[in-house]
Amino acid sequence: MWQNRNVWIILIGEFVVGLGLWAGIIGNLAFMQEIIPSDFKKSILLAIGMLAGVIVGPLAGRLIDSSKKKNVLIWASIGRIISVCIMFVALATDSVIWMLLFLISLQIAASFFMPALQAVIPMIVKEKDLMELNGWHMNVRTVSRIVGTAVAGLMLTYLDVKWLYIASLIMYIMMLFVVLVFKLEETIEQPAVRQKGQGSFKEVLPMLKEQPVVLMTLVLMIIPILFLGSFNLVIMKLTEIHQSTSLSGLIYTAEGIAFMLGAYAVKYLQAAVKTGTMLFAIAFILGALELSLYFADVKLLAILTFAIFGFSVGCFFPLTMTIFQKQVPKGFHGRFFSFRNMLDQMLFQVILLSTGALLDLIGLQAMGIVFGLFSLSLTAYFYILMKRKNITMSI
Numbered sequence: 405m406w407q408n409r410n411v412w413i414i415l416i417g418e419f420v421v422g423l424g425l426w427a428g429i430i431g432n433l434a435f436m437q438e439i440i441p442s443d444f445k446k447s448i449l450l451a452i453g454m455l456a457g458v459i460v461g462p463l464a465g466r467l468i469d470s471s472k473k474k475n476v477l478i479w480a481s482i483g484r485i486i487s488v489c490i491m492f493v494a495l496a497t498d499s500v501i502w503m504l505l506f507l508i509s510l511q512i513a514a515s516f517f518m519p520a521l522q523a524v525i526p527m528i529v530k531e532k533d534l535m536e537l538n539g540w541h542m543n544v545r546t547v548s549r550i551v552g553t554a555v556a557g558l559m560l561t562y563l564d565v566k567w568l569y570i571a572s573l574i575m576y577i578m579m580l581f582v583v584l585v586f587k588l589e590e591t592i593e594q595p596a597v598r599q600k601g602q603g604s605f606k607e608v609l610p611m612l613k614e615q616p617v618v619l620m621t622l623v624l625m626i627i628p629i630l631f632l633g634s635f636n637l638v639i640m641k642l643t644e645i646h647q648s649t650s651l652s653g654l655i656y657t658a659e660g661i662a663f664m665l666g667a668y669a670v671k672y673l674q675a676a677v678k679t680g681t682m683l684f685a686i687a688f689i690l691g692a693l694e695l696s697l698y699f700a701d702v703k704l705l706a707i708l709t710f711a712i713f714g715f716s717v718g719c720f721f722p723l724t725m726t727i728f729q730k731q732v733p734k735g736f737h738g739r740f741f742s743f744r745n746m747l748d749q750m751l752f753q754v755i756l757l758s759t760g761a762l763l764d765l766i767g768l769q770a771m772g773i774v775f776g777l778f779s780l781s782l783t784a785y786f787y788i789l790m791k792r793k794n795i796t797m798s799i
Contacts, residue, residue, distance in 0.1 A: 410528040410586060411537060414521070415544045417582040421484075421517075422548025423555070424575025428488070428510070430556035431568035432503075438565075439498055449500070453507030454749050457515040461746035464516045465608075468523055468738025474588050476520040481580040483513030488573040495566050519741035526729040526737070527588060534729055535674055538722035539667040546663050608743045611736055616795050618731045620786055621724050622744065624683065627690050627779045628717045629748060633755030634775070638697070639710075641768045646703050658707050659714035666718020673719060679727070680796070684787050686720045691779030697772025 406412075436449065468476050487509035494502035529537050556568055612619045643651050673682060689712070696709050732740045762771040789795075 408528060410588070413582055413586055414525065414528065414537070415540060417579055418521075418541060418544045419548045420575050420582060421579045422545055423552045424484075424572040424579065426549055426552025427556045427559075427568045427575065428491075428572040430553060430560060431491075431565050431572065432507075434560055434565045434568070435495070435503065439500065449504060449507065451753060452504060453511045454753060456508040457511035458746045458749055460512050460515050461742045462739075464519060465739030465742030468516070468520045468742065469735060470738075472588070473520045473524045473527070473738075474583065474586050476516055477524070477583045477586070478580070480513045480517035480520065481576065481583050483516070484510060484576045485573065485580065487513060488569055488576060491569050492566070495569065515742065515745065518745055519738055522725070522729070522741040523737035524586075524588065526734070531730060534726045535722055536671050538725045538729075539670050539718075542667040542718065542722055543664045546660055546667075550660050608736065608739050611733065611740070615731055616793070618728060618740075620790065620795070621683065621727050622747070624687050624783070624786060625724060625748075626751065627687050627782065628720055629751050630755055630775055630779060631690060631694060631713060632717070633752045634759035634771075637756070637759045637763060638768065641763060642700060642706055645701060645768070646706075648703075651703065651706070654707055655710045658711040662711040662714030663718040666715035666720075667722055668718075669715075670719040670722050674723065679723070680790065682719070683723060683727075684783060684790075686716050686723075687783040688780065689716050690720075691776050691783055693776075694772050694779055695776030697776075698769045700768050700772070 432450075440449070487506050490502060490509060491506040493499070494506055525537060525541070526534060556571075559567055559571065612622070639651075639655055642655070677685075693709050693713050693716070696705065699705050728740065728744070729737075759771070762774065766774075
């Protein structure tokens with residue numbers, strides 16, 4: 405696998421685009437802090453951008469399935485570059501409207517780029533290497549998040565916010581050149597195949613009914629997303645409880661390192677443990693970790709909770725991604741991954757709002773009980789369903 409130049413292109417490209425993404429995110433927060441005093445208005449602005457990504461999801465999926473993936477990646481990369489240029493207009497005019505256009509255009513580009521990239525991965529390696537590549541892909545994404553936020557924070561200390569967007573623009577231009585050197589042997593499917601696997605976006609739902617393993621895995625992904633969607637708010641609450649601003653840094657570091665270890669270890673764990681057993685075991689662990697938030701007033705336990713969470717999702721996401729890449733028919737990859745991205749974005753928004761409401765109404769510890777019981781109940785239900793219907797989960 406490591407002699408395959410496309411593997412290196414994928415990993416280097418993910419690191420580069422991750423740096424650009426996080427430089428832009430930190431820049432967005434700094435810019436909004438300067439011109440938008442209301443936190444509610446900030447959340448609405450970000451939500452509108454994400455909504456744009458959801459709206460174009462069906463179109464993105466259809467185009468990815470009916471076009472060459474490399475072309476989609478090229479045009480999505482160009483779209484990202486154009487979006488940053490729009491942001492420079494917002495900086496020059498202190499305009500919220502121009503920033504909104506930036507967020508919308510960036511999310512639209514991402515709605516094409518990410519599903520296309522996920523559809524490309526099974527095309528460049530053998531099936532036996534998918535788990536390993538997905539693990540490394542997750543690790544590179546995590547490293548780019550850690551490095552990107554650290555460097556962007558340092559830049560913001562000494563430089564004007566515009567330099568963050570300059571850095572982001574440079575990274576996106578580099579990503580365009582990285583995509584251009586891709587060597588993918590792909591052809592547009594023949595009409596007979598296209599009729600079955602490259603038609604309407606609505607065909608995703610019937611396909612899911614025919615693939616119970618994919619549907620079950622997709623639903624189980626709600627459990628880690630439940631934790632991830634509330635992640636930042638929970639950490640801010642923990643820093644308030646313990647009156648320690650350094651605690652957030654410790655938690656992020658522990659979670660990031662553990663995530664990378666999990667993404668590395670999953671290949672070896674999957675060889676020793678059945679896929680279904682491993683997937684449900686991780687889901688049960690995540691539910692138990694949410695329950696452990698009841699003991700949030702114990703600092704060491706809070707750090708340990710997020711470290712175990714990081715290791716668990718480091719195993720969970722490469723495993724689920726490999727299941728999707730292998731079990732979903734290739735003619736549906738573009739639409740399916742677009743559908744999944746749309747689902748993730750909508751869930752994140754719902755969970756974020758629900759977390760804020762629950763923290764205000766019942767507090768962190770009671771919220772952990774609610775989330776934990778929901779996750780454990782969902783996991784138990786699908787585990788029983790899998791046994792009753794004799795569904796075998798394997799990759």
